Amino acid sequence: MRPDGGISPGLVAQQRVRQLEQKLRAKEERIVVLETENALLHLKLAEFRGLIGRDTNEVAQLNFVHDKQQNLCRSTSSVIIQVYGAIQRLKRDLKNLHSFALELSRDFQHQCKSSLYQVLTVVQSIQLQNEAMQTFQTKAFDLEQSLQEVNERYQQEKQKRKILHNSLVELRGNIRVHCRIRPLLPFDTASGHSVSQDRHRKLPEKVAHTTDDETVLVKCNRPGHTLINKTFQFDRVYSAAESQDTVFADVAPLLTSLLDGYNVCIMAYGQTGSGKTYTMLGPQSEDDVTLSIEDEPELGIIPRATEEVFRLISEKPPGSHWVEVSVVEVYNNEIFDLLAKDSCGRVFGVKRDVVTTKEGKSDVPLLTYETVENAVEFLQLVDKGLQLRVKHPTLVHAHSSRSHLVVTLTITTKAVSADSFAPLWTDEQSSPRLSKELFCTFPQQMKDDKLVFPSRASSPAQFESTEKLKHIKTKLQLVDLAGSECVGMSGVTGVALRETSFINRSLSALSDVLGAIAEQRSHIPYRNSKLTHLLQDSIGGNAKLLVMLCISPCQKYLAESLQSLGFGTRARQVQRGQVKKRNLPMSSKSK
Template identity: 65%
Template sequence: MKLSSLYNEQQELRRNTYSSLTQIYQEVQTFKQELKDFQSFSYLLMRNFQHQYQDYLSQIVDVVQGTQLENENLQFFQAKAVDLEQSLQEINERYQVEKQKRKALHNDLVELKGNIRVHCRIRPLLPFDTESGDPAFQKRSLSLSEKVVHATDDETVLVRCSRPGHTLFNKTFQFERVYSPLESQKIVFGDVCPLLTSLLDGYNVCIMTYGQTGSGKSHTMLGPHSESDPVSPSEADQEMGIIPRAAGELFRLLSENPTINPRVEVSVVEIYNNELFDLLTKDSSGIFGVKRDVITTKEGKSNVPLLTYEHVECPAEFMKLINKSLQLRVKHPTLVHADSSRSHLVVTVTLTIAVPFDSFADQQLSQKLCEEMLCTTQKVKTSEKAGFCPRGLSPAPIPLDPTEQQKQVQAKLQLVDLAGSECIGMSGVTGTILRETSFINRSLAALADVLGALSEHRGHIPYRNSKLTHLLQDSIGGDAKLLVMLCVSPCQKYLAETLQSLGFGSRARQVQRVQAKRRNLLVSGKSK
């Protein structure tokens, strides 16, 4: 029994051992297959890695080579930048020299053209040229609105004179510049702009618009400035007149050289019914527009005592004063123009700049001052030894410190928007407006008389016949650079007024005045 049992256990053990060995064998075979697959995968992975490694290594080599090339280029450009900086410095030095020459040539050119220059601007046809409340006139509106004034070129105006009872003929007028109706405000200001350079060089400048009511004077000088001129903001920028553009250009020029320590002051006056009003100050009752008077100083210059001057530091402040003054300006509608200005507007910009002695002429002035002071000192010493001091000589002159020497130049820019001349019969005015028209026409006639007297070299020039001519005496007959902008209508309806304006401009061109001069220098704050 025991043998049988042992035998059975031995057989069972054999079976279990075989089963285990079989299972182990199968697992070993499976592991071998997995190991074989892993070896194949590892081989493929290694090959892929080698390929990627070669690709990345090639890219790294390319980047390194590119970096080296960029470094070489950077070094080249750095060296080139140094050369350009040196060249720029040399060019700036030459520019400063040429700038001084340009200033001299600019002023020579302006003076060769004449101190009084006359430009003529022909406005386009406007709706009110054919509109009228008179039925009889409406029947003739087409013929009367026919264009008879033309700009044949930049310097010539052609007028086709066709009036009932008169022979048809053409008449031409020559001016320094003629603008056709298609030329913009920007083009007009382009010819005015050089005068601002003269202002910064120390010359007095006056720009005035002249013409009949409704001919475009205020539009040329101010641009859209009333409710009757509704325009979009973009159109307003394009249609800006001479005054706002001059304000922007003046401060732009001043910003280019901050070392000159500029001071800009503005006054605004209105001449209404031959009375002058300061529009920047209030009277005792708080109303703007205080009456002032014009006087002639001992030096023969015109002056307005107690006139208000406001200091401005940017174009916005400048135009704020102008716009406030325009609200006070007297206006009334007429049959010719619905928003007719009934007064002359004069904007005066006083520019004071202080710069060091930097030109040969300034050095000569400094040397002359020192010589005069040395001579004065020697005279005083001689006088003291003799026991007396001559009248008018300082007993102890104070020499100038060369390190503090500077010049101060004060120049004035006058911007004048004249009231329009009118034919009383055509404008249809009565009462108070008729009286205004009479004063306007008389003041403009006085202006024409002054120009006539100047052109004929008369001994007496009637400046005091009108507050307008008295105020503008230094600009019209003095040494200021004067630009007269004639504004004329192109249509037959205003032919007589147009011929009168063109005749006025022709007389103005004939005036020969003294050469324009720079303003006096103020050395160390004292006038010389």
């Protein structure tokens, strides 16, 4: 220090040097540290440089992936935009659906209210109807009881009707004679002229008239003789204006007797051209006679009778009746089967013979019978036979039948007889068929005064008292006789002349038979002709006979008309015993 009390410069310098040395040492230490750190940093830099070399490829890959992600993001963005648009549209649709649903809900509520009101109305109506139904059921029960009583009374009255009907027919006569006067026709002007030539000619005066329903008046006006009026009485007389319906109305009651167990025969008698075939069959065409239900107003007795028979059968229990048909003609005193068939199935006439059975009845062995189920089948079958019927033109009639036609319907009735107590069947195979027949024929039985029905499940041993099936046959014979004619007027020669001779002889034999029956002779000459032999059971046997006289009103046929009227008069004089019915058991009649 300086004496003056101040700091010496040297000391200051030393202190400064010391400070600087300290700083130098500190800097050196710092340099060492920094060098150390620098070395470390160089190491790390070398390490990082190695790492950077490795990651360059990864960075490139990451850049590629990033580019792809960017592309994907761009495409995704477009899809999102589309989806967003679709979502917006769906939102709009949903809003519309919501509005529609609200409207539909309002309508549904309105309809529910309306339906509920209707249901309530219907329920009330049903309640009223139920009350009315209960009332109706009570009335129906009363009506059923009344109906049962009426049915019982009906069955009783039905039996009385059958008895009264057949008694009435018998009181009228088992042989009834009707007369039909045909209208004047163009060929009545003069023989030898055709119908076409005579259409413009003046028709002649009528000499046969009807005065009432039972009387025929004939004016017998011959040159040089006084006018004589002759009258003939018959059961029924038809004028020229009366139709086929009117004629059949008087025939139909006989068919009821047919199903009541009686045989019936209806025959047409008269000269050629007097309308027999028209009355029995219907209108004739130019070539043949054809039958058809479509021509109903003009149908004759044969097709109408068949329709009526099937109508009556339809009112009976199903399967209790069936019908068989035979068609024969008597030509030149020979019987021909018009339904016989050859080996090829063609219909052709086969000669048959008539015999007398042990019971004294006429029969034609090997005669063809065809089963029919309705009137249409019958007409078709008879048409086939009519095609074979012999015809020949004469001056009197252009389609003169040269044979007697006999159409026979055989009705078989399945009845029940209580005289047997055997079981109905003995094996399972036959039992359904036989039990069906029993049900069709006699469907109900009485047990302890109550109505009971047999059981299909019952065993044969349970039928201790069983009724036996029995077949009853009745016949309806429909006869269209060949016309009697004067040889001089008809102008026939050769074969036709021979035919005329046989026709007249057979009709004369028929007249002789009726005369013998009327005079009650011990011998009736049925076998003098095949016709009378064939019709033996109808003329003098067990049948109700209706003779339909057909006459012409024309002056030139006066002799033939008088002959026909005389035949009818003789037929009315025939007195036969009471016609017997084919016995039907009581159980059958009660149906």
